[in-house]
Amino acid sequence: MTKVLIVGGGPAGMASAIALAQAEVDSEIVEVSEDWRPGGIGIALQSAPLRATKQLGIFDDLLRVGRPHHVIDMCGADGTRFAELPQVNVNDADDPPFLGMARESLHEVMAAAVARARVAVRLGVTVAELAATGDHVDVTFTDGTSGRYDYVVAAEGANSALRSRILPGAPAPSFAGQVIWRAAASAPAGLERYTMMLGGPIRLGLVPLPDGRLYLWMLDSTIGPERPPREELLALFHDRISRFGGHAPAVAAQLTDAAQVDFRALHSLVVPPPWHAERVLFVGDAVHTTTPHIAFGAGLAIEDAVVLGELAASALPFDDLAAALTARRYERTRLVVETSLQLSRWEQEPGRPNPAAGRLIGETMAALAAPI
Numbered sequence: 001m002t003k004v005l006i007v008g009g010g011p012a013g014m015a016s017a018i019a020l021a022q023a024e025v026d027s028e029i030v031e032v033s034e035d036w037r038p039g040g041i042g043i044a045l046q047s048a049p050l051r052a053t054k055q056l057g058i059f060d061d062l063l064r065v066g067r068p069h070h071v072i073d074m075c076g077a078d079g080t081r082f083a084e085l086p087q088v089n090v091n092d093a094d095d096p097p098f099l100g101m102a103r104e105s106l107h108e109v110m111a112a113a114v115a116r117a118r119v120a121v122r123l124g125v126t127v128a129e130l131a132a133t134g135d136h137v138d139v140t141f142t143d144g145t146s147g148r149y150d151y152v153v154a155a156e157g158a159n160s161a162l163r164s165r166i167l168p169g170a171p172a173p174s175f176a177g178q179v180i181w182r183a184a185a186s187a188p189a190g191l192e193r194y195t196m197m198l199g200g201p202i203r204l205g206l207v208p209l210p211d212g213r214l215y216l217w218m219l220d221s222t223i224g225p226e227r228p229p230r231e232e233l234l235a236l237f238h239d240r241i242s243r244f245g246g247h248a249p250a251v252a253a254q255l256t257d258a259a260q261v262d263f264r265a266l267h268s269l270v271v272p273p274p275w276h277a278e279r280v281l282f283v284g285d286a287v288h289t290t291t292p293h294i295a296f297g298a299g300l301a302i303e304d305a306v307v308l309g310e311l312a313a314s315a316l317p318f319d320d321l322a323a324a325l326t327a328r329r330y331e332r333t334r335l336v337v338e339t340s341l342q343l344s345r346w347e348q349e350p351g352r353p354n355p356a357a358g359r360l361i362g363e364t365m366a367a368l369a370a371p372i
């Protein structure tokens with residue numbers, strides 16, 4: 001009987017618990033936050049990650065909470081559409097190629113599946129000490145409890161504490177040179193399609209979600225990574241969004257309090273193999289953190305978990321399982337991280353939009369359509 005400890009209750013950790021349960025492997029999750037809520041506002045799942053959610057048995061639940069988008073309207077800063085970008089579908093012909101949803105909705109669907117799998121989730125707890133011996137690992141937790149596990153899945157996200165302890169040579173995430181502003185709003189009348197607006201060094205995305213909600217993001221190459229003081233945040237946000245026409249003014253008018261606006265510097269990381277040591281295997285953002293230029297980070301985390309489940313079902317010894325997972329995942333995650341970073345860099349250069357960007361996105365999405 002195998003027993004696995006999962007550290008981190010984000011998409012990677014929850015998907016790992018679901019996939020391991022499918023492989024009839026027991027697991028438990030420790031999540032450091034007392035208040036188990038997702039960071040961020042909206043999220044998009046591309047077609048290939050949706051294929052992975054089918055394998056996890058949560059695709060139908062996601063369809064219920066997501067809004068399908070078949071094309072993205074590409075517009076100038078004034079809101080005039082100049083192109084339609086069809087989204088790649090790797091699933092059944094009538095499946096949506098792209099699903100936008102609230103982060104909360106993704107969290108709720110995954111947490112419900114974790115509960116159905118009878119995986120215990122302990123909140124406000126993390127690993128204090130960890131000692132690998134032979135074929136198991138002994139873990140002491142910050143609440144004073146302890147446990148013995150076959151192995152640990154570290155799914156702590158970009159700022160993983162275990163990464164620096166277990167993989168001391170691994171790089172840390174580095175600032176990509178851009179920040180992102182995000183907000184939730186109501187979709188103005190007539191805004192039905194996912195709309196991207198290009199405004200020089202600033203790019204605005206308006207993503208209609210179910211029930212008339214809207215997820216706004218704004219990629220910004222004009223400001224440093226430090227979060228501006230609260231009293232300046234709203235004015236800086238409005239200064240940027242005011243360059244956009246179309247539906248942007250109707251959305252901006254709803255954002256009147258700094259608490260409605262999220263500001264975050266974007267980081268990038270891909271850890272070269274190995275992704276394991278001392279019976280700890282890293283998945284998700286802990287080993288591949290991507291900027292959101294092709295909206296694939298959570299998708300990668302979910303796919304990592306599906307591969308983990310497949311390998312766990314074959315009862316490989318831990319080192320073989322971890323090496324096999326890394327071999328199957330490294331190139332794909334590197335492709336997403338490096339493509340996204342390249343797109344970010346091009347956006348920071350004068351002369352944007354770079355004419356090569358469309359081709360790079362097309363080639364990358366075609367490569368990512370391959371089975372995992």
Ligand SMILES: Cc1cc2nc3c(=O)[nH]c(=O)nc-3n(C[C@H](O)[C@H](O)[C@H](O)COP(=O)(O)OP(=O)(O)OC[C@H]3O[C@@H](n4cnc5c(N)ncnc54)[C@H](O)[C@@H]3O)c2cc1C
Pocket residue numbers: 007008009010011012013030031032033040042043044045046125126127155156157158159160161162180264283284285286290291292295296297298299300301
């Ligand atoms: C602006 C932005 C927009 C994005 N948009 C998209 C998108 O549209 N589509 C997409 O697919 N991806 C998107 N992503 C990427 C996506 O958010 C991440 O790839 C995804 O959340 C990674 O999941 P994770 O579980 O690995 O890490 P996280 O989501 O960071 O979760 C880690 C969890 O571990 C917990 N934790 C941390 N440290 C410890 C510890 N020591 N002990 C226990 N628990 C711990 C945290 O509290 C958290 O719950 C976006 C990212 C950004 C920054």
